[in-house]
Amino acid sequence: MEGGISIHLAPLTLAHLGNWPVTNTLVTTVTVSVLLIAFAYFAGKSLKVKPGKGQVILEELVSYPYAFVRDTLGNDKVAERTFPIIMTIFLFVLATNWFGLLPFTEGVGFNQPGLHEVTPLFYSPATDLNFTLALAAIAFFTIEIFGIATLGALGYGKKFLSFKSPIAFLIGVIEFVSEIARLISFSFRLFGNVFAGKVLILVILYFVPYLLPVPFSGFELFVGFIQAAIFALLTLFFTKIAISSHDEGHDDHSIEGSAHDMAERIEGGSEEGLHHAVEDENALLDGGTLNPRITNNVVSA
Amino acid sequence: MDIAAANSIAMGLAVGLGVMGPGIGIGLIVGRALEAIGRNPEASGSVIANMFIGIAFTEALAIFALVVGFIIKFT
Numbered sequence: 001m002e003g004g005i006s007i008h009l010a011p012l013t014l015a016h017l018g019n020w021p022v023t024n025t026l027v028t029t030v031t032v033s034v035l036l037i038a039f040a041y042f043a044g045k046s047l048k049v050k051p052g053k054g055q056v057i058l059e060e061l062v063s064y065p066y067a068f069v070r071d072t073l074g075n076d077k078v079a080e081r082t083f084p085i086i087m088t089i090f091l092f093v094l095a096t097n098w099f100g101l102l103p104f105t106e107g108v109g110f111n112q113p114g115l116h117e118v119t120p121l122f123y124s125p126a127t128d129l130n131f132t133l134a135l136a137a138i139a140f141f142t143i144e145i146f147g148i149a150t151l152g153a154l155g156y157g158k159k160f161l162s163f164k165s166p167i168a169f170l171i172g173v174i175e176f177v178s179e180i181a182r183l184i185s186f187s188f189r190l191f192g193n194v195f196a197g198k199v200l201i202l203v204i205l206y207f208v209p210y211l212l213p214v215p216f217s218g219f220e221l222f223v224g225f226i227q228a229a230i231f232a233l234l235t236l237f238f239t240k241i242a243i244s245s246h247d248e249g250h251d252d253h254s255i256e257g258s259a260h261d262m263a264e265r266i267e268g269g270s271e272e273g274l275h276h277a278v279e280d281e282n283a284l285l286d287g288g289t290l291n292p293r294i295t296n297n298v299v300s301a
Numbered sequence: 302m303d304i305a306a307a308n309s310i311a312m313g314l315a316v317g318l319g320v321m322g323p324g325i326g327i328g329l330i331v332g333r334a335l336e337a338i339g340r341n342p343e344a345s346g347s348v349i350a351n352m353f354i355g356i357a358f359t360e361a362l363a364i365f366a367l368v369v370g371f372i373i374k375f376t
Contacts, residue, residue: 192364
């Protein structure tokens with residue numbers, strides 16, 4: 001394709017450290033990590049008991065997802081431990097996706113001998129399968145470890161290997177295969193979405209260079225956010241599946257569960273517990289997120 | 302027919318045919334989700350969240366087709 005669009009499946013190599021190729025996606029990943037860590041450090045250093053405006057926003061950004069994770073998992077202990085990694089996945093994927101849309105990511109680069117095009121210094125990391133596969137592996141092991149930690153190695157293994165009946169054995173095999181297939185679908189979903197977005201913008205830039213790329217860039221912002229949310233949410237839901245055993249059945253006992261939790265917290269008497277309980281009660285009263293499920297249960301009961 | 306032309310046709314076929322099914326699927330998901338919201342507007346929050354999960358699963362298939370298309374064309 002002379003003079004046309006050039007699309008690479010593999011990321012471009014900037015330099016070599018010994019035998020180890022340093023690609024532009026790697027440089028971007030490290031940059032984004034450093035930026036996120038610096039942000040977290042400075043935001044965490046200036047925390048006050050009486051919050052300012054910025055701190056209120058930050059607290060809201062953390063407490064709302066935490067309430068969602070707690071509600072979904074229905075298990076405070078696991079929620080407490082799994083929330084940091086889920087939120088980290090979300091923020092990291094979001095930051096890399098949006099960083100990859102900044103104007104200088106594809107513009108700033110240098111010429112390399114032997115290549116007749118500019119090698120960009122920064123490039124959206126999710127266009128590199130190594131990045132998404134690494135994230136998928138992290139999510140995969142997180143899910144497995146929480147499953148084993150909650151149900152015990154035997155209880156968790158029973159999901160995949162059961163000799164109760166031929167059908168149970170077959171279901172175990174299918175569960176195992178779908179567990180492995182998760183790695184592929186996790187990594188290729190993110191990779192495909194971001195890569196396709198890059199190609200889409202490239203093609204549009206080639207044919208209609210003015211104005212038309214703008215709405216598509218806006219769409220890419222949306223896709224970047226959705227994919228980050230999907231990655232984190234799927235990790236959360238698979239964790240939920242992993243920590244619930246088959247024997248319990250799948251009836252919806254969310255209301256009894258939360259009422260029980262509340263009673264326990266109030267009995268526990270700690271100030272924090274009371275605070276949570278009051279919050280839950282408020283949510284129940286003012287028709288927040290808990291309300292729809294109540295209506296559902298009433299309707300179905 | 303030279304190999305580049307065959308590659309282009311193969312990519313077009315792979316992506317075009319592969320996107321058809323997920324397209325129908327996403328249509329069904331969103332249609333049913335809107336129907337559910339129409340019946341029970343108070344549940345719209347959880348319906349929309351689940352809708353996006355379903356869309357993500359379905360869309361992954363289309364993305365697989367696209368990736369396969371790229372692999373056919375560019376490797």
